[in-house]
Amino acid sequence: MALTRIEFTGFSTPVNFPAPVYDVVKNPVTADGFKLGRKLFYESALSRDNSISCGNCHIQAAGFTQHGHDVSHGVDDRLGNRNSPPIMNLAWSKSFMWDGGVFHLELFPISPITNPVEMDEKMENVLAKLKADKAYEELFYKAYGSKEITGNKVFNALTQFMLLCISSDSKYDSVMRETGVKFNEIEQKGYTLFKNKCSTCHQEPLFTDGTFRNNGLNNTYNPDIGRQAITLDANDQFKFKVPSLRNNAFTVPYMHDGRFTSLDQVLEHYSTGITNSPTLDPLLKQNGTPGLSLNAEQKMALKAFLNTLNDKHFITRKDLSENHEK
Ligand code: HEC
Ligand code: HEC
Known part of the structure; x- marks a missing residue:
């Protein structure tokens, strides 16, 4: 069976929603940025032992939460102390985390990547692993017009993916x-x-x-x-x-x-x-x-x-x- 291609429409505000809090002009969601972000979201090289991706704790079928776990399970099955919240409608969020400890969505991914009970990896290692993977060169080039792989680009692309996790069809x-x-x-x-x-x-x-x-x-x-x-x-x-x-x-x-x-x-x-x-x-x-x-x-x-x-x-x-x- 052939898969139907989904038309990429970028970021748009559902008609019954208010204006987003996130400045979508500052980091516009492009088709290639979104695709790169999606690959990174499901990329287990972001974790120390290459075992866990963002998508492991934020599972789409569970509304982007970690179904069946009261608190999150990370690298080496280490337990966090809180339940994974959904990646959903984040463009309308003023702050992130259960306690509001993070204000900027682009700065968010550094926290799970480096947190010892989540992905427990250093950003320099993540960048080295992505650079060693030829598939990324092309994806970064398409998204940013240059093959250079930097932490900021990783974060912005992840953010583009997360911005499109909009739930408004109930x-x-x-x-x-x-x-x-x-x-x-x-x-x-x-x-x-x-x-x-x-x-x-x-x-x-x-x-x-x-x-x-x-x-x-x-x-x-x-x-x-x-x-x-x-x-x-x-x-x-x-x-x-x-x-x-x-x-x-x-x-x-x-x-x-x-x-x-x-x-x-x-x-x-x-x-x-x-x-x-x-x-x-x-x-x-x-x-x-x-x-x-x-x-x-x-x-x-x-x-x-x-x-x-x-x-x-x-x-x-x-x-x-x-x-x-x-
Ligand atoms: C005073 C503010 C307040 C009111 C009123 C309130 N809630 Fe809540 N609700 C919260 C907060 C805060 C949490 C999260 C608490 C936590 O996890 O520590 C929450 C959590 C929840 C959750 C869990 C959601 C999740 O994803 O974990 C549900 C379901 C819920 N509320 C339903 C209701 C319903 C139904 C009512 C009305 C009967 C209600 N709430 C009234 C503040 C409120
Ligand atoms: C080991 C499980 C785990 C992994 C892996 C993980 N997260 Fe999370 N995530 C959590 C938990 C738990 C929280 C809530 C933490 C808190 O509030 O203290 C959270 C919170 C978030 C939030 C805040 C949501 C909100 O509404 O406040 C975002 C955004 C997020 N994660 C994105 C990511 C991204 C991007 C990655 C990959 C780079 C990632 N997460 C990897 C468990 C995980």
Whole structure:
């Protein structure tokens, strides 16, 4: 069977999305830059023992997360202390990592490459390995007009690939774009509840407001002070970046440490499991008591709505896959 070629369209903002935060003029996504970035994203030479690529922890079929692992597994199967977040809609992110420790997407890849529990490699070795591989000469030439391989080019190309990991084709998006698709009754109920109880933090249409908040997880499961480690401010204790809720069907497990394995557990957490602490977000208290006390019907409706945020197209797009068309 012949593969259908996918037309390269570059970066464009989905009609129901706001303007991106990332300056797409500064590092324009070109067809050749994107292709080079994709090859690098799936390149295990980026790791010390050539065993792990970015794509090992950010798996497309799992919405670019590491399915089935609560915390990430790197070189020598070393464990990280956090759950791999999705590579998704990053052009709309103001900061990166669960604690917001990184501000610039282009500077991001140096962190996993050199992190001992991730790829554990030195940038100079990565460059030497890429230079030794003739296939890259041509790819760098096409993308940048010169065969020279530099760290900056590697980072910019990886960024171009990541910028095109846009998820905007869920049922929710079709409803919002008024294409004729409608929520059913229970999804609509869930949407109304969601707007009442969840959307201040999980703001539409990206389902995050980009802030750091404490949503009441207990700190005994996997002690981690979160944002406080970056700002050294006690008011930031236990705060983590509000994650998007898109593609939750594919990104199990949930939360920064992957402690929940189902949406039922998540909803039970918001209903009865909220741990009080000085930094708990006030939105998660009702009349001074922690928890949103959701009844069974409300939980069912919320779950039905959350399931409208799954985007099958995103996790099956050939151009983002390791086995892309040539
Ligand atoms: C060993 C697993 C592993 C590998 C390999 C890995 N990552 Fe990650 N990635 C993670 C984890 C875990 C986090 C979250 C870390 C944190 O917040 O403390 C993360 C976070 C990210 C983020 C931030 C996303 C956000 O929304 O904040 C980006 C971007 C990213 N990785 C890109 C890459 C790129 C590019 C590569 C390859 C050069 C790569 N990753 C390799 C595990 C991995
Ligand atoms: C006060 C802000 C806030 C409110 C309100 C809130 N959340 Fe969250 N939510 C967060 C934060 C912060 C996290 C990540 C916490 C962590 O991992 O430490 C999160 C995580 C999640 C996750 C896990 C996502 C993932 O990929 O790991 C789901 C699902 C979720 N929330 C659903 C909801 C639902 C449904 C509601 C409404 C009933 C809701 N949230 C209300 C802040 C909030």
